[in-house]
Amino acid sequence: MCLEQVVDGHDGGRMVHVVSTITQPGSEISGIRVALDTYLAAQGLPEVTTVAETIFPQSLVSEPVRRWSPSLSPAEEAPILEREQALFGTYVDDLLELLVTANGNHSGTYFSRMITWPGKVAGGVNQIADRISSLRNQRRNGRSTYNAMDIDVAGDALSEPPTVDPIKGLEVYSASDRRNRGFPCLTHVDLTLFEGRLHMTAVYRHQYLVTKAYGNLLGLSWLVQFIADQSGVDAGEIVIHATMADAELRERGRQRVLTLAKSARAALDDLGSTH
Amino acid sequence: MSDTWNGIPAPPLPHAALPAPSQPARSIYSFSEAELVQYFLIRLERASRPPTIGLHPDGSPAIKSLIGVWLISQVGGLVGKKRLVNLSDVDRLLLRSVGGVAHLVREALASRQKAEGAS
Numbered sequence: 001m002c003l004e005q006v007v008d009g010h011d012g013g014r015m016v017h018v019v020s021t022i023t024q025p026g027s028e029i030s031g032i033r034v035a036l037d038t039y040l041a042a043q044g045l046p047e048v049t050t051v052a053e054t055i056f057p058q059s060l061v062s063e064p065v066r067r068w069s070p071s072l073s074p075a076e077e078a079p080i081l082e083r084e085q086a087l088f089g090t091y092v093d094d095l096l097e098l099l100v101t102a103n104g105n106h107s108g109t110y111f112s113r114m115i116t117w118p119g120k121v122a123g124g125v126n127q128i129a130d131r132i133s134s135l136r137n138q139r140r141n142g143r144s145t146y147n148a149m150d151i152d153v154a155g156d157a158l159s160e161p162p163t164v165d166p167i168k169g170l171e172v173y174s175a176s177d178r179r180n181r182g183f184p185c186l187t188h189v190d191l192t193l194f195e196g197r198l199h200m201t202a203v204y205r206h207q208y209l210v211t212k213a214y215g216n217l218l219g220l221s222w223l224v225q226f227i228a229d230q231s232g233v234d235a236g237e238i239v240i241h242a243t244m245a246d247a248e249l250r251e252r253g254r255q256r257v258l259t260l261a262k263s264a265r266a267a268l269d270d271l272g273s274t275h
Numbered sequence: 276m277s278d279t280w281n282g283i284p285a286p287p288l289p290h291a292a293l294p295a296p297s298q299p300a301r302s303i304y305s306f307s308e309a310e311l312v313q314y315f316l317i318r319l320e321r322a323s324r325p326p327t328i329g330l331h332p333d334g335s336p337a338i339k340s341l342i343g344v345w346l347i348s349q350v351g352g353l354v355g356k357k358r359l360v361n362l363s364d365v366d367r368l369l370l371r372s373v374g375g376v377a378h379l380v381r382e383a384l385a386s387r388q389k390a391e392g393a394s
Contacts, residue, residue: 046340046367053341060341062323094348095341102362 003209003261006247013247013257018207022238025200025221031267036214039260043252051215055110055186056222061087068232070140084230088115088129092122110186110219113153127151128227131191135198135231144196144233151189186216191227197236198228207242210252210260216240303353304384311377315346319373326373335374343370350380359383 002020009015037047053059065079066072072080096112099105100120108119116124131149138146185208190201202220207213220238228235247257299306299314306314312335319325319342326336338346344362351359360383369375 050340050367053339057341059324059339060345090345094352095344097357098344098348098351098359098362101358101360105362 002213002242002245003247003257004265006209006245007249007254007257007261009245009247013249013254015245016243018242018245020213020217020240020242022217022221022240025224025235025238028218029267029271031270032264033214035260035263035267039256039263040211045211046215048215048218051212052219052222053111054105055216055219056226057087057091057111058219058222060090061226064229067229068136068139070136070232080230084129084132084226088126092116096120096122110153114151114189128223132227132230135191135193135227135233138193139232143193145194147192147194149191149193151191153186153188185212189220189223191224192236193233194236197234198224198231199236200224200238202238202240204240204242204244206244206246207240208246208248210248210257213245298353303350304388306381306384308374308377308381311350311380312373315349315373315377318346318349331372331374333372333374335372335377337372338370338376340367340370343372343376346373346376347380347383350384354384354387356387359387 002018006015006018007013033048040047049059062083064083066076068077068080091111092115096108096116099109099112107113108116113119114128115126116122117127118124128151131151134149135146138144185204185206186202187205188203190203192199192201200220200223202216204216207216217238217240220240221235224238225235249257303311303314316326316336319338324342324345326338326342328337328339331337347359348357351357360379365379369379
């Protein structure tokens with residue numbers, strides 16, 4: 001539990017280089033989820049699902065009919081392709097123009113930056129579709145290990161508007177860049193196919209452990225599961241590297257954050273005692 | 276309320292480039308909040324997104340907020356204004372129920388109608 005560790009960190013409950021791992025993406029401990037959603041609702045803050053759906057809009061995606069495989073016929077493959085096209089189409093064509101009117105979304109949502117880079121309007125680069133396509137090619141070629149895939153969310157080094165090669169997959173500030181960054185907190189997603197399992201590493205430059213972290217982890221879990229299903233591989237582990245993790249003591253109050261951490265710990269302990 | 280818009284020719288869209296969600300038989304501007312609730316439930320059913328997370332305290336089906344935004348977008352598509360509301364100005368809790376979204380949409384439509392009448 002990162003939160004327990006970071007509460008006692010320096011500078012109002014902050015720590016650098018906090019790494020957390022999800023070994024089973026998508027699985028949750030209901031007691032922790034309930035404790036957090038109860039706290040968020042009482043504070044008038046967006047609940048876990050709302051945060052998660054900024055990374056992956058799970059409520060818009062249909063259940064997979066079957067997993068993609070290189071051996072499928074075109075007819076068998078069609079509903080799988082339609083699944084992703086329906087998701088991308090609904091998000092970009094129906095929702096995006098409305099979503100960017102929300103506070104915090106004016107530069108696009110995390111998901112829009114992944115499917116129509118740079119994320120504010122339709123017609124941008126669909127990094128997720130490209131990565132799924134790349135993974136399918138690896139499968140067609142009989143490879144189960146491949147690690148040259150990234151999803152760029154921040155694009156700090158890129159010129160605006162994007163020039164010749166807008167997606168380089170390399171996350172470096174350009175030498176001339178003097179802008180301070182408030183958004184996005186999630187800057188980069190790395191995908192690694194290893195022995196038939198798709199693993200993910202996500203880098204946050206500032207991770208809010210109370211209001212956002214759980215939703216972030218859930219959204220990333222849904223994302224890796226979707227890409228894995230559409231590519232015919234298994235979802236593997238997720239590692240999140242927060243270059244700055246923030247227990248939000250100043251905004252939420254130390255006592256409230258400690259109470260929340262204790263509730264979550266109790267839910268975890270209850271689970272342990274029943275197994 | 277019955278599904279009276281099924282198969283009945285719709286009036287032309289104000290903006291031809293917009294996608295065409297299911298068209299009601301009469302102007303969406305004339306819908307009451309209760310009728311909007313019914314319309315939304317049909318839209319959700321047809322899109323295979325039926326509400327499944329129980330009832331909201333307002334008595335209508337609870338939904339995830341992204342689904343609430345999607346419902347607004349469907350009406351926005353009908354009236355040719357994708358930004359039917361400014362989400363920054365919206366009470367986020369209204370997006371958590373079909374009834375809340377119907378209330379938001381009814382107000383937005385009334386406001387839009389008033390503005391068009393004044394111009």
